[in-house]
Each structure stands twice: as C-alpha cells, then as structure tokens.
Amino acid sequence: MGSQEVSNVDWQGKHVTVAGLGVSGIPAARVLHGLGAVVTVVNDGDDERSRAQAAELEAQGIAVRLGDGDTLPASTELIVTAPGWKPGKPLFAAAADAGVPVWGDVELAWRLRGQDGREPAPWLAVTGTNGKTTTVRMLASILEAAGLRTAAVGNIGVSLLDAVLGEETYDVLAVELSSYQLHWAPSLRAHSAAVLNLAPDHLDWHGSMEAYAADKGRIYEGNQVACVYNAADPATEDLVREADVEEGCRAIGFTLGTPGPSQLGVVDGILVDRAFVQNRQKQAQELAEVGDVNPPAPHNIANALAAAALARAFGVEPAAVRDGLRNFRPDPHRIEHVADVDGVAYVDDSKATNTHAAEASLAAYDSLVWIAGGLAKGATFDELVTGCAKRLRGVVLIGADRALIREALARHAPEVPVVDLDRTDTGAMSEAVREAARLARPGDTVLMAPACASMDMFVNYNKRGEAFADAVRARAAESV
Template sequence: MTGAGGAAADLKGARVTVAGLGVSGVPAAKALHELGARVTVVNGIAGDKQRAEAAELDALGIAVRLGDAAAGLPDGTDLVVTTPGWKPTSPLFAAAAQAGLEVWGDVELAWRLRGPDAAPWLAVTGTNGKTTTTRMLASILEAEGLRTAAVGNIGVSLFDVVLGTREYDVLAVELSSYQLHWAPSPRPHSAVVLNLAPDHLDWHGSMAAYAADKGRVYNGNKVACVYNTADPETERLVREADVEEGCRAVGFTLDAPRVSELGVVDGVLVDRAFVADRQRSAQELAETSDIDPPAPHNIANALAAAALARAYGVGPAAVRDGLRAFRPDAHRIAEVAVLDGVRYVDDSKATNTHAAEASLAAYESVVWLAGGLAKGAAFDDLVRRAAPRLRGVVLFGADRALVREALARHAPQVPVVDLERTDTGAMAAAVAAARELASPGDTVLLAPACASMDMFTNYNVRGDMFADAVRALGSADTADTGDGR
C-alpha cells in the first residue's frame, strides 16, 4: 500500500478485513466500500447492537461475520483495518503477521486517504484531559476565524472530514493510545502529550509500551512538540521523537514560564515560546478566570491548547476569546447543586487514578464517591496524596475493596461507607450516604477513579444517575419545607 494521499487508488478491488464494528469500524467499512474495496467486517460479539450495525452494512453490500463466524482471518485478505478496541495480541493480528499483511488503525487509514492539500493536524493525546484540550483548541481556532473541527477519538469520525466535501484550514485531532499504536504514518503539524499515568496496561502489556504508543504523536512534527513540565516522561518522549528540522520543544507549566514555555503569572496565562524575544519578553494570553472551571488541571489543559494554537500562528486575542467561549462537556467537574452549604460535583469522567487525583486536588474538603472497575490500577499513591482533604468516602462497585484497603493504610481516620449493593438504586444510596458525611463547606465529589461498566452502561450514565440523585435530594428538601419557590 502506498503512502499519504495514494491509498485510495490502491484500495480499489483490495480485499480488506475490518476488525470490529462500532463508532470506528462502521465508518471505516463504509469508507473502504465507497473506495471500491471488497470489505468483510469481523466482530466477535453478536448482540442486538452488533446485529443492527451488521444489517446496515449488509444493505450496502458489505459482508459481516459475527460471533463464532468471526474467528480467523478471512481467506484472500490483502489488508487488515482494525478498530481501537482489538488488542494487539488478538489471534487475527497474529494470522495477519504470518501472512505478511499490514494492519492499519482507523487513524492510519484516514491519514493515508488525505489529499495533497489536506488540512494539517494539531494532535492531542495523554492519559487524561484529551477531549477537553481538543475542544478548547478547536474553540481557539474558531475564534481566530479558521475553518476547523474537533475530530478523532473525540467521537467525530476522521473519515467524514477526510472524504467529505467541506474544506478545513486545520484540524484539532484527539488520538488515543489504541489509535496511535496502529498509526505509524501520521505526521502532525504540532502535537502534545498532556500527561502519562498507568492506564490500559491490560491492552498495551506494560507502561513502557503504553508510553511508546503515546509518543508516536510527536513523530514528524513540523513546528512544536508540546510537553508537560510537571511530567518528565512527556519531555522524554519529545527528546526521543523523530521530528522535522526546526521543530521545537515547548513546555507548559502552572508556574511562571521559562524560555520556550507557556505558564501562569499572577493569574494570567503567558507565552514565552511564540514571541520574538523569548529571553526578555512574554505575551499575555488570557486570565485563569477565563477558563471554565479554573481547576489546576483544567488550566493545564488550556495552556496545552494555547500552545498548539500559538504554534499554528493564532493570535493572543483568539486564545482569550476561544477559552472564554469554551464550555466543558458533561461529567467533567460539573457542579450539579449546592445543598445546605455542600457543593455536589459530577466528575464521572475520572475513570482512572490520575484523573481522580487531579479532580480531588481542585477542592479543599471532600466527601469522595469512588469505585467501579479498577482495570488493574493501584490506589495507594492516590489515597496518600488525597488523604489531607478527605472528610469521608463512599465506596461502590466491583473493585471497591482495593480503594478501601488503600484508605485503611493511608487514611485510617477518614470515615468510610462501603455499599455492597449494585442495583439501580445504588447511586441514590451513595449520594444519601455522602450527604450524611458532609458538612457546610465540603464538596461531595463523584470522581470514581474506576471504569463504570460493572454497574452502569458508561460513565455518562453513572454521572447522570449521580446528578439525578442529587436533584432528588434538593426536591425532597423543598417538599419537606413547603417552599414552592
């Protein structure tokens, strides 16, 4: 198969196996089919959702094999295109390697299908903060008047952009470690690794492999490799990257910036990287109060987005205006209500320990709701650092014992409520228990540090049920007092 821009012609008539359905597999299968490839989709799960997706593809003339029929590599396959969820150790890929076949991810395919005048990519990855930073970046680019979109792992298919008729000046592209693993070719204009912490190690096999896949985002960068000065591993990845001549390392920090960094001085975001005299001057970009919410990790996200935008030549006024216009997605440090002087905050998106630690650090006095699927994580470091601000903990979910044991070791003085129930009323019980532990001035914080699928469909449903339970408390208070206002 040829390189960027030349894959479309080669794919005509090629026998392509697409591994997986869902938000990546279905668009990939459709795109390949429209380019004239002979497509077979394989998916080991054969539930109602998968059968509906298979019926949609079958109507287009795309073959789909579900369940046991999906085992093995289809005869005559020329290329395998995989969705992010399939592990590198899957037998399908071993069979592809034995047959001498390439395996592309959806991002690799999209990159190779780009035309010669395609919009450059500003790429964002990291363990946490990817979606927020990507959307902040798109908001800043829009404020500059550029034609842009936030795409990739954020939920908007790259194929819609690459194969669509709309023209773009530049794209804000969120990339997961899964996608980067199968994407050796992309060469972004500039990129950032926001942070690195153990996550998805069951998929990657080791922390070193996970970090290496994240580091691919820096390969071929043209203008700036942006890194987090508080996370030395991100700078190490920059130093090891193979970039174009003249590409610079640009750091971001919550402290006063040094030369070639963006940082914060007296509540102002400032740039000492993309100014004419970096040694003696800095450019004010925005105030921390322009960021919603102005939690430390969200300010870091804003600095990373600003660095990528500045690398592309965006002016300081657009950085300020874009950050002011940005509103975070649901379930990301979202205040639900204040009841009896207690703030209730939904950060259900905090699905790993690194994200939960950042969330807990945003509040001084916390009643913490935690638990779910640990995904192999350990909780000692998280609990040790958070212990001084914990006023109580409510635990739920399959792996709550791991959190409880860490609390016993590092915060034995903190009261803990351990909920064994896993029915649909469990979240309401958790919120009620948290209310009993909280005092005026505290924050009841849902930042589970775990995945949600043991009890909930996804983190969105978990956050929605938390918010519903909090609002139900408020409604009950109104009814009890007879206050109909």
C-alpha cells in the first residue's frame, strides 16, 4: 500500500476487540464505536481506575471486560491492541488460531487515513533505541520552518488517531514509532524513515535482539524516497538492505565524520548534505553549523543529521534546516543544563534510562562526576564503564540496582572514587547532589545520566529529573 493510498474498511457492525484500557486503547475504542463497529474492550486489570474508565465507555455503548485480557471474545473479527501487550499473550495465540488479525493503534491510524475524503498526509517516521523524540521534534521544527503544516506525533505523546481524524489538516507528519508499535503495524508504508541506532532494549518483550531489530526494521518497509541509517551503526544499514522498498527509494547515511556520497555529515563544524544535491560525487550543500544544534553533544548532532535527512528527502530547502534547528528547544531532562554552581555545571539527563543513552551522554563531557543507578532492567555495565572511565572524576550511585554499576566500576575503573548511597527514598537525590559537589572541581560537569529506569524511587524519569534539578537549585541558593 503506497503512502497516499487509503484502506476502506466497512466498519459498520464489524466486531472489534480492543486490548487494553489506556492512552491508546480508550481513543481506539471510541473511534471504532463512532465508525459503527461493535466494540468490546478487554483489560488485564480490574482496579479502581480501570472500573472508572470502563464505566465511561459503557455509558457510550462500548462493552468492557475487566480482569480478563487473555480470552478472545466470541465473534471477534479484529483485535486492536495497545502497543505494550506482549506478542506471547494467550489472547493473541487464540486470535492466530481463529485467523483473527491483530493491529496496533498505529496500524489503525494508518488504515483510517483519508476516510473523511481528505488527502492523507505523508509520514516521515523515526525509530531507534535512543533519540527518537528529540529527532522527531527537530524534524517537526525544520518542517515548520519550511512553512509546512506538520505535527510531531505517535509515541511522542500526540495520538496518531487524533492527527489522522482531527479537524486540522497537515502537509506532512513527523512520526515517532516504538518497536512495540512497529510490531503491530504490518501495512505501514512511510514516505521516508530513519532508524537512529540499535542497542539491546525491551528484550523481555521481543524475546531476542534479533526480534527487536526486525521490528525496528519494519519502519523501512515500502519506503518511497529515503531509508535513513546511521553510518556508525552497521546494524541499521543491514535493516535497509533487508527492506522491501519502492523502486527508486535510496539508502541515505548520516555520520559525525566527513560524509561520502548519499550521506549527510560534518565538515569543519558545518552540517553538510551530499545526498540531496545534483552531483553528490563532487558537491556538498551546507545546511547548518554545529552551533545551531541545541545542545551540540555528539549524539544530538547525529539526531539533527537524521532529522535533516528526512526533511531533505521531503524536499525542504537548506535554509529551513538551519532555521528549524536554531528554533528547536529540547524537552526537559534530556541533557538539560540546570545551573552552574561554584564553577561546576550540573546537567540533567534523567531520560538516559538505559546504557546506550547514558553512553552517548557521558561522551559529551571531558571531566565529570556521574550520578547513576536505578532499575537496571537486565542491563550490564562493563562496556559503559570501560568507555567513560578516563573522564570520570567520581561517581555517586543511587537506586535498587546500583551494585551492578559499582561492581563494573571496581573491575574497570578501580581508581575512580565512588559514593554508594544505600537508600532508595526520593530524598536520596539531595544527598547525591551534595556528594557529587564534594567530588567535583571547577570546570567539571555533574551529570545525572542514570543508565537505569526510575521506578524504584520515582514515578517516572521526569520526577527523577525534577528532584535532581530541585536539589541543584537548592545548592545554588546556598552558595549565593
């Protein structure tokens, strides 16, 4: 299915089971009900919140079954699942046995494009282990600078269903897609797409690194103009080679070094394009300066190059790439500079919830005190510690699985001072900042890049980042 084709399903009276109450399930149930489908929502949980959500849906005529997410309702013709539901659930095994297709919310949104008679907007899609949200928001900023009607949607928080079915019309959508969403989106065909990087993550859900990579690679299927890959991560280029794309679609690499033909890269502090120019063997187009990227950390420059490649694939002029990058402001808790106190910079990268993200963050600083720890999610830390050991002034460890990092530090950086805070209450962050300040010297950076999830101590990474920022600001107030 090409990106401008639409799928005309007769929803009237179609029996659809929606798997999961939540940010994707509830809108999907309401949309399908509004289209005339007979909708039943099944949900594993049966708590107070679920019962309140169920009551609202039932008042609209939508059936809800709580505490029974594994049984396939009779006469189901289609399942629309929340992206987080694992493929191995009995519900999906029963669906396979009965020949019932399973879609995710992204697949549903893709199928509903253009059903109101409007020309559907092409999708520029982004996935990867880390950097997805930043890249998609950079891309949207560039597209806006080009005068295009666009929105950053998908896994980024704005529902694709809202974007596809809402009153506002778009020229193009910048779409963030997780591996979960891609798993359940078999007919998605983007205009152009990028895989930023691949590192082990969510392997408990996918079952193996191979399955995880294969789901990421689905984003390239049927691409029309460009499959954008990371030249420093050969696994992403492998996914391009394996993809079945439309004739004429090109492989476009991005690199932090000098780009070859059909690549974007960096030359003398300038982001340049050797892909979307007339003579890519001899010609390079200046797009922006490294200083236009905020912040100009190496992995963020890579994000900017990927965003620029997708925008250029859509025909955006170089000046809009520069202006879009200049206009972009990163989300909170992503390498966010909080304050300078006594000559030491304090940086919040609470979003670094895995080792791959933390590695990129740590690489941005020459001398630092690292605050790390939390829930490891099965990760190991030897490679991370080996890579950053020479830049560490000291380490402050917090959280449930901090011993794993402490042991890796003992093996690979035994000379680095380590403070192990044996507490997991939220107040531990203030002590962590005090200890980090004690270890730091003027010119250093205190970086909170935990390399772990936050839920052992905090509701989410946002709350963890806020606790860090509050502790830093309190320290700044004391030093005045």
